[in-house]
Amino acid sequence: EVQLVESGGGLVQPGGSVTLSCVTSGFTLSNYWMNWVRQAPGKGLEWVANINQNGGATYYVGSVKGRFTISRDNTKNTLYLQMNSLRVEDTAVYYCARDPGDDSAWYYFDHWGRGTLVTVSS
Amino acid sequence: DIQLTQSPSFVSASVGDRVTITCRANHDINKWLVWYQQKPGKAPKFLITGTSSFQRFSGSVSGTDFTLTISSLQPEDFATYYCQQANVLPATFGQGTRLEIK
Numbered sequence: 001e002v003q004l005v006e007s008g009g010g011l012v013q014p015g016g017s018v019t020l021s022c023v024t025s026g027f028t029l030s031n032y033w034m035n036w037v038r039q040a041p042g043k044g045l046e047w048v049a050n051i052n053q054n055g056g057a058t059y060y061v062g063s064v065k066g067r068f069t070i071s072r073d074n075t076k077n078t079l080y081l082q083m084n085s086l087r088v089e090d091t092a093v094y095y096c097a098r099d100p101g102d103d104s105a106w107y108y109f110d111h112w113g114r115g116t117l118v119t120v121s122s
Numbered sequence: 123d124i125q126l127t128q129s130p131s132f133v134s135a136s137v138g139d140r141v142t143i144t145c146r147a148n149h150d151i152n153k154w155l156v157w158y159q160q161k162p163g164k165a166p167k168f169l170i171t172g173t174s175s176f177q178r179f180s181g182s183v184s185g186t187d188f189t190l191t192i193s194s195l196q197p198e199d200f201a202t203y204y205c206q207q208a209n210v211l212p213a214t215f216g217q218g219t220r221l222e223i224k
Contacts, residue, residue: 037166044204044215044216044217044218045158045166045204045206045215045218046215047211047212047213047214047215050211059211059212061212062123062212095165095166106208107154107208107209107210107211107213108156108168108171108206108208108213109158109166109168109206110168111168112165112166112167112168113165114164114165115165
């Protein structure tokens with residue numbers, strides 16, 4: 001069974017930093033592109049970033065470019081999202097999600113974690 | 123960025139009803155669209171790609187207009203549904219359609 005379990009969320013002050021983790025199981029992480037998708041409280045879904053199988057290619061939505069960094073450690077079956085210079089508008093549940101593409105990315109998400117809430121507030 | 127507009131934003135229906143949700147893209151997305159279901163407090167769940175079918179859920183497309191049809195609503199189908207274009211980054215979502223019990 002595919003499982004994705006996020007952690008690392010919490011209350012952070014504006015301008016602060018936090019790193020989210022997503023531990024995966026039930027599949028070979030190194031075979032898949034991976035993503036972070038967020039959802040502000042009571043709002044819709046927003047794709048944040050993705051990363052290819054070996055970590056050599058990463059892409060970001062414009063609002064987080066230069067502030068967030070996606071990375072992975074396939075030996076630990078773990079995906080990360082380092083979030084710097086946080087803003088109030090970054091407050092959201094952050095989901096880790098798998099791209100089902102077998103080599104290239106297919107740009108959608110067939111498995112999701114339960115999410116971790118990041119609240120940016122003073 | 124590609125914008126997706128879902129309609130309606132809210133629909134009230136009864137068990138057994140047939141429901142249709144539409145998603146319109148503002149640019150050609152080469153039929154690369156998927157649908158998700160999300161229940162309160164839960165993660166989104168992948169449903170179908172744009173023109174596929176799964177159980178009572180089916181998708182269709184006409185140009186840049188995509189449709190999700192639920193053939194006969196079951197109690198567990200009451201949720202929020204999102205479309206998402208998978209043609210180009212950034213991947214973008216529709217604003218959601220909340221399906222509630224009448």
